[in-house]
Amino acid sequence: MPKAVLMGHSYGTDLASRFCLRHSDRVAAMLLMCGPFVGDWRTGYRAERGRRMSTAQQERLRALEGLPHRTEEQEVELLTLAWFTDHADPERGWHWAAQGAQRRRPVNWAMNGELGREGHADPLDEHLGELRACLPARAELLGGADDPRPVSALASLALRLDLPLTQIEGAGHEPWWEQPYTVRAHLRRFVQGTVGA
The missing domain is CATH 3.40.50.1820 (Alpha/Beta hydrolase fold, catalytic domain)
Known part of the structure; x- marks a missing residue:
C-alpha cells in the first residue's frame, strides 16, 4: 500500500x-x-492576542461575536478582527486577514463548535x-x-x-x-x- x-x-x-x-x-x-x-x-494566546489589539478593536470583536445574526459585512469584519493578530506584522496582517475573510467563507460556525466539543471530550x-x-x-x-x-x-x-x-x-x-x-x-x-x- x-x-x-x-x-x-x-x-x-x-x-x-x-x-x-x-x-x-x-x-x-x-x-x-x-x-x-x-x-x-x-491563556497565553488570549493574552498575546489582546496585546496586539487596541481596546476599541477588542470591544468591537466582542460586540460582533455577541450578535445573534450578522450581515455579510459584519461577518467579514469579525473574521478580519479575529485573524489579523495571527501575523507578526499588524499592518500587513490586517490586509491578509481581510483578504482571507472575503475568500474563506462562509465559516461553518456550527461545525467549529462541534469539533471543539469533540476535542474537549477526547x-x-x-x-x-x-x-x-x-x-x-x-x-x-x-x-x-x-x-x-x-x-x-x-x-x-x-x-x-x-x-x-x-x-x-x-x-x-x-x-x-x-x-x-x-x-x-x-x-x-x-x-x-x-x-x-
Whole structure:
C-alpha cells in the first residue's frame, strides 16, 4: 500500500495526528505546522492576542461575536478582527486577514463548535504517548516564532514527542505569508528528503 507524506497546519495538525494514530502504516512522513497545541496554551494566546489589539478593536470583536445574526459585512469584519493578530506584522496582517475573510467563507460556525466539543471530550493531550510511539521515522514540527499562540507550547510538544522543531523568525501563524521563501525551502527539503529516502 502506498504511503503519504502527511502535512497539517493549525487544526489540520490535530487531524494529521489523529490520522497517524489510526493509520500509522499509511504515513511515510509527517510535518506539523503551527500545531497541534496541547495543554493550557489558550491563556497565553488570549493574552498575546489582546496585546496586539487596541481596546476599541477588542470591544468591537466582542460586540460582533455577541450578535445573534450578522450581515455579510459584519461577518467579514469579525473574521478580519479575529485573524489579523495571527501575523507578526499588524499592518500587513490586517490586509491578509481581510483578504482571507472575503475568500474563506462562509465559516461553518456550527461545525467549529462541534469539533471543539469533540476535542474537549477526547483531547489529543491524552494520546501523546501513543502518537510518539507510532510516528514515522521522519516527522518534524514547524512554527512561526511570532505566532500569538505560545511558541513555548510547541517547544514543550517537541520534547514530549521527541521531534525537531524549526521556528521561522519574523512569521506568525501563517508563516508562508511573511516568510514564503523560507517556508517553501523547508517544505521542499522535507518532501525531497522523504522521497529520496
